[in-house]
Amino acid sequence: MTGNIHPTAIVEAGAQLHPTVTVGAYSLIGPHVKIGAGTKVGPHCVIEGHTTIGESNKFYQFSSIGAHNQDMKYAGEPTQLVIGDRNVIREFCTFNIGTVQDKGVTTIGSDNWIMAYVHVAHDSVIGNHNVLANGVTLAGHVEIGDWVTVGGLSGILQRMRIGSQAMIGFQAHVAMDVPPFMTVDGNPLAARAVNLIGLKRRNFSDERIASIRQIYKLLYRQGLTLDEAIQQIDALGGEDAVLMRDFLATAKRGIVR
Known part of the structure; x- marks a missing residue:
């Protein structure tokens, strides 16, 4: 380890990393990436694209952050991914940049707990203090409020909205908006009750x-x-x-x- 950057890591010219950022073995940081103070990038991570990351985040190994979106209309436009502060991103997560057909930026707020194999597609907006369990998949243009819990292996279709303080159960199929404060689960999805435990x-x-x-x-x-x-x-x-x-x-x- 040389300073905070492992000697096998590649930080391309143009990348802006605060001196306190840590980058693990065999990770790659692209030329348009900005990373704030105290953020830790584990081994074998790729952070690329026009990606801006705030302070005190923790990226575990094998995540792909800021890659081209998976929209077939994408033509290489310099769209963005913006991540806030104090997020925990576990293994094998994939977060994509936005598209010019929408707002042009994928946004993840602060204090989120994002478990392994979570996919956040283009132009999605995730608020603060959310928990996304293992294998959650967000299609493009999804919006999630604050203090939401999404159970493992759940899929959220394009342009769906999840209201703040909602709870989505394990392996749910979300094809309609979920109002704030509700507990929902199943396939087809159904509202069960108020999210009393969370409240x-x-x-x-x-x-x-x-x-x-x-x-x-x-x-x-x-x-x-x-x-x-x-x-x-x-x-x-x-x-x-x-x-x-x-x-x-x-x-x-x-x-x-």
């Missing part, structure tokens, strides 16, 4: 949980149309009702019912 772990008050349970009843247990449910949820008031109302009002491909 309690994050110290939601009893009053707030009761309000969210009322939102769940309006959406799933009263036989209301979606428009009727949105109106009644809006009438409840409060930040969680506003979050749910706004999510439902912008659902273009239907929600899990």
Whole structure:
């Protein structure tokens, strides 16, 4: 090891690495990569493309970060991948750059726990404090909020949205939007209940949980149309009702019912 860069690693000219970045054996860092302070890149990783990585991330071995997207229309445009701070990325993960047909950037926030073999396709947006278990696959243009847990071997189709504080069960097939606070699973996917365990772990008050349970009843247990449910949820008031109302009002491909 020479400084923080293993002698077998290749850091191409033009790459911008903070002096505290560690790069393990046989890893490759491309010329357009920027990596912030304290980030650790394990052995046998490839980080390429126009990729910007924040501080104190940990990349385990054999990950492919910032490679060309898998969109057949891609023609080599300098699209981007942007990753925040304090993420843990385990073995064999693949994160792709964006496309010019969308926003041109794939975005991963901060404080995420991303387990082995997770694929994040082009133009996806992942928020903060999420857990993606082993083998989760995100197709292009997927949006995930904050504090979401996605169970292992789950597949999320293109342009699906997962609301904040939701829980997706093991081996789920996500082909519709998942509203905030819900627990869903199965194939076909079905809403089961409010994500009570997750909310309690994050110290939601009893009053707030009761309000969210009322939102769940309006959406799933009263036989209301979606428009009727949105109106009644809006009438409840409060930040969680506003979050749910706004999510439902912008659902273009239907929600899990």
